Amino acid sequence: MSKIKTIVNSWNEWDPLKHVIVGKADGTCIPAPEPALDAKVPEDSDMRGQFGPRTKDTVDKANQLLDNFSNILIKRGIKVDRPDPINFNQKTSTPDWEADTMFGCMPPRDVLLTVGNEILEATMSYRCRWFEYLCYRPLLKKYYDDDPNMKHESAPKPRLTDADYRKDYLSDKIGIQKRLKWTEDKFFVTTEEEPLFDAADVLRFGKDLVVQHGFTTNLKGIDWLKRHYKDHRVHAVNFPGDPYPIHIDATFTPIKEGLIINNPQRKLPKEQRKLFENNGWEIIDSAQPAHNEPPPLCYSSTWLSMNVLVLDPKTVCVEKSEVYQADQLDRLGMEVIPVDMRDAYAFGGGLHCCTADVYREGELKDYFP
Ligand code: DAV
Structure with missing residues (x-):
């Protein structure tokens, strides 16, 4: 009798x-303007108004960094898979909308959510990212074929009509004060027309899934996750203080059982801290980023400093230039592996963003009984 091989398993x-997927920079485009994306592009960004393929030099450099990161992981005995980029520089459409270009496949974390033996494709909320899952289908097909227990799921594809987006966000002159007030009031760019979520808004703590309500994930998306993960407890969190709240992974980062680093400008509200603190978990302020500005043509903030990839409860990959974050984690007793990734940030994020879990050792546990 041959033994069944488990390929997909990750609970936290x-x-x-x-086993992990590491993204690729090939063909990444600056997407054409569309409602949800415009809300996220910083008001003073040079990306406003321009779109199309990124330059070959920057793509080559980002790919070199992603290849190098993959090799670091492989040398540590981790299996690494890579997606199959499609041609992102083409028009896409559905009966409801058209988009001039797509985005890329550098950040698999945004699209794929692994919980136990299941990989779920998120709905996404940008039209330019609607077809991004296609880049991961060859890998998912292989996992599905080779592991009889693997579950491949896809959340309902959203229609993404104009009804999904608040017109208030269509101006490029909103100003930070108003943005902060809006996000504090949970008045985000996405409406409650239909369920929307990005996988990178979800953190996995065994039995509990913690989901950021913000630009890319709405309450209906969180409710959909609740109905989908019947054996889990799903908690909505939000972080006032972030004028562009997309993705939880530059805001709230679990390092190991019992320890979370939290962005000091985006603190988890007192009420929402109870789940952790009542169970003896520590939430500490993360260190400051080493940079005052993100690199050119980058969507993310300088807080990608916190976008670390934990390899095991004693080992963490930190971006090489983020010396304060590295030092803090070192003082917390972690072995820190410096990884050069800053010149790839503009392609979709940092070390956590550019990866997606396939297999972590360990079983489903209840950390907050
Ligand atoms: O702080 O700009 C970046 C998250 C990318 N997945 C930020 C969030």
């Missing part, structure tokens, strides 16, 4: 990593 963000 810190158990020993054995």
Whole structure:
């Protein structure tokens, strides 16, 4: 009798990593203007108004960094898979909308959510990212074929009509004060027309899934996750203080059982801290980023400093230039592996963004009984 091989298994963000997907920069485009994306592009960004393929030099450099990161992981005994980029520089459409270009496949974390033996494709909320899952289908097909227990799920594709987006966000002169007030009031760019979520708004703590309500994930998306993950407890969180709230992974980062670093400008509200603190978990302020500005043509903030990849409860990959974050994690007793990635940030994020879990050792646990 041949033994069934489990390929997909991951219940949290810190158990020993054995198999991971690392993104690619090939063909990444600056997407054409569309409602949800415009709300996220910083008001003073040079990306406003321009779109199309990124230059070959920057793509080559980003790919070199992603290849190098993959090799670091492989040398540590971790299996690494890579997506199949499609031609992102083409028009896409559905009966409801058209988009001039797509985006890319550098950040698999945004699209794929692994919980136990299941990989779920998120709905996404940008039209330019609607077809991004296609880049991961060859890998998902292989996992599905080779592991009879693997579950491949796809959340309902959203229609993404104009009804999904608040017109208030269509101006490029909103100003930070108003943005902060809006996000504090949970008045985000996405409406409650239909369920929307990005996978990178979800953190996995065994039995509990913690989901950021913000630009890319709405309450209906969180409710959909609740109905989908019947054996889990799903908690909505939000972080006032972030004028562009997309994705939880530069804001709230579990390092190991019992320890979370939280962006000091985007603190988890007192009420929402109870789940962790009542169970003896520590939430500490993360260190400051080493940079005052993100690199050119980058969507993310300088807080990608916190976008670390935990390899096991004693080992963490930190971007090489983020010396303060590295020092803090070192003082917390972690072995820190410096990884050069800053010149790839503009392609979709940092070390956590550019990866997606396939297999971490360990079982489903209840950390907040
Ligand atoms: O702080 O700009 C970036 C998250 C990318 N996945 C930020 C959030």
